[in-house]
Every structure is written in C-alpha cells, then in structure tokens.
C-alpha cells in the first residue's frame with residue numbers, strides 16, 4: 001500500500017537519503033535534480049556519494065517501484081501530496097547562506113502546482129526564509145498550499161541510521177493540514193515529534209549545529225590546556241560526559257570540525273545574528289578556535305623536526321570525517337597547504353576521499369598514494385587526520401618500519417598508550433600526555 005506521494009527536490013545528502021528512507025517506509029517517492037548527469041547515474045543504480053548502505057537501499061526501493069529519479073520537476077510536483085525542498089544552501093563569500101537555488105526551486109514548484117500541496121523545507125535556511133518562499137509561491141500560483149520547516153539532523157557516514165532513528169523530528173508550520181500530513185509521514189520514525197512555528201523550527205537547526213560545534217571547540221581548548229598541565233583530555237571528556245546535563249557525545253578532541261555543515265552553519269548564524277544587531281561573541285570564538293586547532297599539527301611537527309623545508313610528511317586521512325568521501329572544508333586542506341608553504345613534500349592517502357580531494361588540491365610536491373603503506377614509506381613523520389578504521393587496524397610496529405623516522409602526529413587520538421608501549425615513536429596526540 002502506498003502511504004504518501006512525495007517529490008523530493010535536490011539529490012544532495014539530505015534529499016537523496018530522505019527520499020530513499022521515505023520510500024523504504026512505503027511512500028511513493030520521486031527524487032528530482034537539475035543535474036542530468038547525476039540523475040542518469042542514479043537511474044542506473046549508481047550513487048554519486050559514498051554513504052554506507054545507501055546503494056543497497058536505493059536498489060531495494062527502485063526494484064519495488066516506490067522510488068524514481070528525474071529532472072522533470074513539474075511532473076514530480078504535480079504527482080505529489082508533499083514536496084520536500086532539499087536543495088543546497090552553500091555559503092556566500094560573506095558567510096551568508098546562498099538562497100538562490102531554493103528560491104529558484106520554489107518558483108518552479110509554484111509554476112507546476114495543480115492542487116493543494118504541503119511544501120516542506122529540509123534545507124538549512126536562515127530564519128524567515130520559509131516565509132519568503134511562501135510569498136514567492138503565492139505570487140506565482142493561485143493554488144492553495146502550506147509551507148513547513150522540517151529541518152534535517154542526519155550526519156554523513158551514518159545518514160541512513162540517523163534518518164531511520166532520529167532523536168527528534170521538528171515540524172514548524174502554521175497549517176493544521178501540513179501538521180497532520182507531516183506528522184503522519186514521520187510517525188513511523190519516532191514518537192518524539194516537536195510541533196512548533198516556522199521561525200522556531202528554522203532556528204532549532206542552526207542552534208543545534210552551533211551548539212555541537214561549540215562542544216567541539218570547547219573540548220579542543222580543554223585539550224590544549226591538558227597538554228600544558230599534563231592531563232588527559234579523553235579521561236576529562238569521559239568524566240564530564242557521565243553528567244547527563246553535559247552528555248558524552250561531541251566531546252572528542254581533534255583537529256577541529258570540517259564538513260559541509262558546521263563551518264557553513266556557524267558562519268550563517270553569526271550573520272543572522274548580525275542582521276538583527278546581535279554580536280554572537282561566543283560563536284565567533286568557536287569558529288576562531290576551530291580555525292586555529294588544525295595548525296597544532298604543524299606546530300607539533302615543527303617541535304619534532306624543526307624546519308619542515310625538505311622533509312617528507314605522510315598524511316593519512318583527507319575526508320573531514322570517516323565513512324564519507326566528502327572533503328568540503330576538510331581540515332586537511334589547510335594543513336597540507338601550510339606544509340607546502342613551509343617547503344615540505346607530502347604523501348597523502350585516504351581510503352575513499354582522495355579523488356575528491358585531489359581535484360581541489362594539486363601541487364608538484366603532493367603525491368596521492370594508493371595505500372596507507374605507500375604514503376608512509378620513507379616519510380619523516382606521519383600525521384593521522386581522519387580516524388578511518390583501516391588506520392586503526394594497522395599495527396604500529398609495521399608503521400614504524402615503513403617510516404624513515406618514527407614520528408607520529410595523531411590528530412584524532414586513535415592510538416592508545418598500550419599500543420605505543422614498546423615502540424620507538426615520538427608521539428604527539430591531542431590533549432594527552434606524550
């Protein structure tokens with residue numbers, strides 16, 4: 001039995017994963033994108049992003065006839081009860097969210113409407129955007145519709161699990177009909193559905209990402225202090241995390257957050273606050289701390305090797321986090337650029353993200369390698385920048401034989417004291433005794 005007919009506009013992370021998961025729940029879903037190449041790929045069963053489990057789920061739903069991909073937005077909208085807007089809102093150079101794609105999509109939806117639709121925005125948009133969408137659609141269509149803000153909280157790398165088992169669903173709308181339809185759509189996922197107004201729903205998304213980013217910058221600063229006072233940040237975070245008011249998640253110290261969300265959304269929230277003459281000092285510091293944290297890798301390398309000119313540095317991990325090939329705002333860019341500036345040579349490896357990374361950063365002194373071993377061979381030091389499981393499975397004794405000098409900068413705290421015992425590594429991690 002088909003539960004609901006959905007058109008999902010935008011096949012990025014949010015659109016694709018939401019569309020696929022909703023179809024798995026028995027809804028009839030059409031995913032739409034302007035990018036014909038991407039749609040063609042999806043129609044052939046190929047997935048443009050690396051996300052565990054996604055390909056299999058797409059096959060299951062397309063085989064069952066509940067999921068299809070098209071560039072024909074108008075036809076998809078005409079056939080749908082609910083239109084989900086999931087197009088990108090990338091940063092403009094000044095940090096504000098670029099709303100041109102979502103406004104364009106809204107205009108096209110308006111032109112295609114043939115009866116009542118619920119239009120639910122899952123894209124992350126500044127407070128007030130849904131109201132703008134509403135008046136734009138009203139200008140271009142005489143059909144009735146209801147707007148809702150339904151922010152998405154999935155993480156890359158665990159996108160399907162997060163979508164299928166969300167901590168909460170937030171539905172912000174002034175329309176009773178939209179509230180009922182969207183509650184029915186999301187009910188199979190969780191009972192924890194927060195019904196609220198549109199502006200609060202928009203704000204919940206930014207506030208959530210900004211808070212998580214704050215937790216990360218906070219623990220990174222604690223880690224920096226731990227290094228100076230001889231404490232161990234992993235124990236500190238554990239001790240803090242048992243307090244239910246604090247919680248243990250997002251307290252892993254490292255080289256700072258990257259990705260397509262935290263950097264963009266923190267900057268956007270600073271801008272949103274600025275527009276209403278509010279100076280969001282705390283969040284500005286969070287961003288500044290994050291920007292600087294990555295360079296601790298360089299500082300530690302210089303402590304061990306002195307001048308980095310002429311050295312060869314192995315880099316393991318280019319993605320902003322494991323289980324993804326996404327390299328947007330990955331800390332590895334600036335770390336590698338800084339090494340190049342200092343005259344070092346780089347041998348870099350990532351299990352899945354190297355192609356994406358390489359297409360953005362090429363230099364005669366960077367060689368991209370096909371294995372972790374190849375990258376480490378003959379290097380003066382190894383820096384671990386992403387905590388891929390693959391790296392954790394390689395015995396330190398083997399790594400020691402590959403490197404020219406046993407210098408290890410562990411940017412993600414993946415090695416334990418026990419593992420290091422008996423090796424000759426000069427070892428620097430983040431916020432733990434060396």
Ligand code: UGA
Nearest residue numbers: 152153154155156250251252254256257258259261320321
């Ligand atoms: C983040 C949020 O976690 C999602 O809830 C949200 O939906 C998403 O942004 C979005 O707005 O679309 P994501 O960027 O996929 O998800 O990845 P996270 O797992 O949150 O990691 C972000 C960055 O923080 C990574 O670079 C990661 O290495 C870093 N991080 C995370 C830490 O340094 N320490 C931690 O304890 C946790």
